[in-house]
Structure formats: C-alpha cells, structure tokens
Amino acid sequence: MTRQGDAGLRDSGxxxxxxxxxxxxxxxxxAHGFRAVGMDALRQHAGVSLKLIYRLFxxxxxxxxxxxxxxHQIWAGEVxxxxxxxxxxxxRLLAIYDxxxxxxxxxxxxxxxxxxxxxxxxxxxxxxxxxxxxxxRDFRNYMDQxxxxxxxxxxxxxxxxxxxxxxxxxxxxxxxxxxxxxxxRAAEMLLSFExxxxxxxxxxxxxxxxxxxx
Amino acid sequence: MTRQGDAGLRDSGxxxxxxxxxxxxxxxxxAHGFRAVGMDALRQHAGVSLKLIYRLFxxxxxxxxxxxxxxHQIWAGEVxxxxxxxxxxxxRLLAIYDxxxxxxxxxxxxxxxxxxxxxxxxxxxxxxxxxxxxxxRDFRNYMDQxxxxxxxxxxxxxxxxxxxxxxxxxxxxxxxxxxxxxxxRAAEMLLSFExxxxxxxxxxxxxxxxxxxx
DNA sequence: CAGTCCGGAGAACGTTCGTTCTCCACTCCT
DNA sequence: AGGAGTGGAGAACGAACGTTCTCCGGACTG
Numbered sequence: 420m421t422r423q424g425d426a427g428l429r430d431s432g433x434x435x436x437x438x439x440x441x442x443x444x445x446x447x448x449x450a451h452g453f454r455a456v457g458m459d460a461l462r463q464h465a466g467v468s469l470k471l472i473y474r475l476f477x478x479x480x481x482x483x484x485x486x487x488x489x490x491h492q493i494w495a496g497e498v499x500x501x502x503x504x505x506x507x508x509x510x511r512l513l514a515i516y517d518x519x520x521x522x523x524x525x526x527x528x529x530x531x532x533x534x535x536x537x538x539x540x541x542x543x544x545x546x547x548x549x550x551x552x553x554x555x556r557d558f559r560n561y562m563d564q565x566x567x568x569x570x571x572x573x574x575x576x577x578x579x580x581x582x583x584x585x586x587x588x589x590x591x592x593x594x595x596x597x598x599x600x601x602x603x604r605a606a607e608m609l610l611s612f613e614x615x616x617x618x619x620x621x622x623x624x625x626x627x628x629x630x631x632x633x
Numbered sequence: 634m635t636r637q638g639d640a641g642l643r644d645s646g647x648x649x650x651x652x653x654x655x656x657x658x659x660x661x662x663x664a665h666g667f668r669a670v671g672m673d674a675l676r677q678h679a680g681v682s683l684k685l686i687y688r689l690f691x692x693x694x695x696x697x698x699x700x701x702x703x704x705h706q707i708w709a710g711e712v713x714x715x716x717x718x719x720x721x722x723x724x725r726l727l728a729i730y731d732x733x734x735x736x737x738x739x740x741x742x743x744x745x746x747x748x749x750x751x752x753x754x755x756x757x758x759x760x761x762x763x764x765x766x767x768x769x770r771d772f773r774n775y776m777d778q779x780x781x782x783x784x785x786x787x788x789x790x791x792x793x794x795x796x797x798x799x800x801x802x803x804x805x806x807x808x809x810x811x812x813x814x815x816x817x818r819a820a821e822m823l824l825s826f827e828x829x830x831x832x833x834x835x836x837x838x839x840x841x842x843x844x845x846x847x
Numbered sequence: 848c849a850g851t852c853c854g855g856a857g858a859a860c861g862t863t864c865g866t867t868c869t870c871c872a873c874t875c876c877t
Numbered sequence: 878a879g880g881a882g883t884g885g886a887g888a889a890c891g892a893a894c895g896t897t898c899t900c901c902g903g904a905c906t907g
Contacts, residue, residue: 452756454668457864459887468885469866479865530752537806538744538752542666552807559803578819581812584802585795592751592762592769598795605792608826609819671894673857682855683896693895 437475437485440465445486449532453483453539480544483536487550490532491557498561508569509610515562515583516603523586523596530591531584555584575613579606651689651699654679659700663746667697667753694758697750701764704746705771712775722783723824729776729797730817737800737810744805745798769798789827793820 443465447456458479462469476482501518505511522528529535533551541548559580566576586602589595657679661670672693676683690696715732719725736742743749747765755762773794780790800816803809 450756452753454864455756458866459864469887470868470884473866474884529756534748534802534806535752538749539666541806542664542669542743548806555803555806559807574815574818577812577815578796578822581799581803581816581819582792582795583799585797585799588748588798588802589769589773589795592748593766593773598791601788601791602795604788605795605819605823608792609822612822612826668894672896673894683857684854684898687896688854 433475436467436471440467440472440475440482441485441489443467444482445489448483448486449490449529450527453536480546483540483544484546484550487533487536487547487554491550491554494554495557495561498558502565512562512565512569512571512579512610513603513606515579516586516599516606519583519586519590519602520596520599523590523599528591531587534584534588534591558583571610571613575609578609582606647689650681650685654681654686654689654696655699655703657681658696659703662697662700663704663743664741667750694760697754697758698760698764701747701750701761701768705764705768708768709771709775712772716779726776726779726783726785726793726824727817727820729793730800730813730820733797733800733804733816734810734813737804737813742805745801748798748802748805772797785824785827789823792823796820 440461444456444461447461447464458469458472461482462472465472472482476485498515498518501514502511505514533554536547537551541551559577562580562583563573563576566579567573582602582605586598590598654675658670658675661675661678672683672686675696676686679686686696690699712729712732715728716725719728747768750761751765755765773791776794776797777787777790780793781787796816796819800812804812
C-alpha cells in the first residue's frame, strides 16, 4: 500500500543508493521546498548521476513520496522514543510537547514537512495529499491510543493532537519557539480537567486518575 | 505598512480593476495553489488583459501579496463579526470555533491560505513569509485581547489560538470537519479550568467565573 | 477628418525544470 | 585481449512560466 516508486531495483547496492538519494532529497526539500529544488541540485547534493537517479525512481514525484515515507518513519520513531522515556502515563501524554520544543529549536526548523508538502503540492499531486492525510491520521490515532492507554478518552487524544498541530504551524510561521510549552500547559489543563471528571469512554485506564492533579 | 504593489495607479477605474484582479486571483490561487495558476489563467478568469494586469501590478508576487492582504481583511472581518454576534464573554471566546466549523464545511475549503502560502512560497519569497507571520501574529494578538477582555489570561488566548490553528490544519489535510467542534470542546475545558483557578494576569474579569461549568 | 493614445489578443523571449539522450571512459567476463 | 554492459558528465528537448513586445482596431481631441 505505502510502497511507491520501487520499480526497477536490481540489487542491494541500489537500496543503498536509494537511501542516499532519499536522505539528500529530504534535506534539500525540507530546507528549500519541493519545487525549489530541481533534479540537478539533487544530483549534485547526493553525488549521484541523473541517469542513476532515474533508474532508482521513475519520477521526481516518486522521490517526494519516498521522502515523505522516510520523514514519517523518523517522526514516528522519535515521537515514540520520547514517549517511551516518559515515566508516568500522564507524562507519556505530555512527552510530545517536549519533543516539539526540542525540534522547534533546531536551527533548520521549518515546520512540519507534511503540512508544507500539502500546501505546496496537494493540488497537483493527489498522492502527496494522500500521504499527508495518512500521516496526520496516523498521528491522531497514536495520540488517541496514548490517551486511552492512560485512562482518558480518545477525544482527549484528539485535543492534544490539535494542540500539537497548532504549535507546529504557529512555531514554523511566526518563529515563536514557546508555542510548544504553551501547548503543553494547555494539555496539562485538559488532562487535569478530565481527571476530575472522567468521561464515559475513559473508564478503566492504566493509571488511577485523580491522584496528582495539583 | 501593509500597502503593497500599488505603484503606477492612475485613476479610480484602476482601483476597480485592481479589485477584480485580486478577487479572481484569490479564487484561483486558493483553489489550485499559487504556482499552479499562471498569469494566463488569471487573465482569462479575470477578463483583464495581461498588459493591464502588469500596469496594475509590477509582478506576480505583488499580486500574491495583495491577495494575502485581501484574505486577511476578509478573515478579520468575518471573525470579528462572528465574535460580535456572541452574547457572553465566554461565548465570544468560543465563537471562533463555530466560525471555523462553518468554514470547514464550505465546498471549496482547502485550509488556511496563509499556511498554504507559507508552505508553497516562504522559501522563495521572504515577503510572503512575512505576510503569513504577520497574519498569524495578528490572530494571536486578537485572541489574547479577547481572553483578557473576558477576564482570562493572555496565555489562555494563546492556547485557544493553538487549538484553532490545529483545527484548520487538520481539517484541511484530513478533511475531517469535526475538528472545529473538538477544538471548541477543548477550549471550553480550558475556560472552565481557568475560571476555577484564576491566574495572576486574569484578575478582574467581566463575567463571574465558576457559574456554569457543569 | 487626421492623428494620437489606449488597450486587447496573443506572439515572443528568456529562463527554469523534468526527463531523455549522447558520448565516452571504465569494468568485468570469457 | 576484446566486447558487451554500466555509469558519469552534461547536452538536448519539450513544456511551462513570468514578463515584455508587436500588431492592430477603436476612441477621443484638434
């Protein structure tokens, strides 16, 4: 389903080259935008000839889709790692905002690549639009599950997701890094609120609610 | 400060033509993206010759900036109108989400034009990036003031803004219209939370807090 | 009515881009 | 050693775009 553009590969060396192209493309596309980076710039940055790039990928669009897959895996890996490091169910729900805070401070931070790709390419590439939607739905489901696992409602997961998305957009456009912590404080309030008034769908969770809501 | 690209106008007829071009450009750019719509498509849709367009605007970028100004005014007008219609200070803070819910349902909804413009053009046009940042900062300041006027903290205004931004992005990308109401319910919780625990910066509010948090 | 200006239609120009093709040096297998 | 295949460098090609220019008809002024 999510496999794209891997027609014509021949051996494992091609896989290594593919990865090199994708990593170069990822860096360039994220820094300058998808359309601003031509195939020639990609060739130069990746150190791979145009002919070879076109043996590995049938078109630029397939490279873009591969980069989005790559970014999704990186995002999912880093987010889950940050969540795993958290020690309480409550902190697991809040870990995303600390992760965002660190990301926003990266010198090359330029927002969520899926949001940018959607704005840049969605009208001309339904496949890119679908990938962005898939990514956002995946993140939403992840937050929902996290909320449920912590004894909250799935709706609370949606709300935490909205705060994270808003922080990403606002930080990217205005450059205001503090949005991650503002979102975190809002999330803390939502957690405290639901802890004191459990909803129907958040019955028997993992941690006993209402024990630390200062 | 916000005036852009109005060099070379000659009479009030030019102003009417300018408006016609901007409205056409707005519709086309929003529907298909800025780069996907060429000057020829704009000429055809606006019914104005290329020569005249280039007498009214020095470049395509100046048209884009004019469209962003135009959209900002429409947004600000509609949002303030929705807020004015609300009857309580609390409802004034929540009016934005009802406005978003109606907007999301529009058949041509494709997300926030400033977010899309940022993703599409920010790396190549600092002026566009600045306009997007200006728009988002303006919205943030508006929500902050609304919160303060209702007796809440400015930080709560920031949080409501983040929810609204997250709803816009998520609704645009996933097509899930319910995000407006999810954001609204989150906002209601944040309001109730701060009503029961007033912060230092939200002292003497308008409405008596704690009267309707069922 | 003659001349001047204005504007419409669209060709033209220069650039950029994605994609393909050419040329050639190099390698590997028999 | 010789020949088929591989891949690098970059030219070539066709399309699209922003911008400018040409041609021409029509309107207004003396």
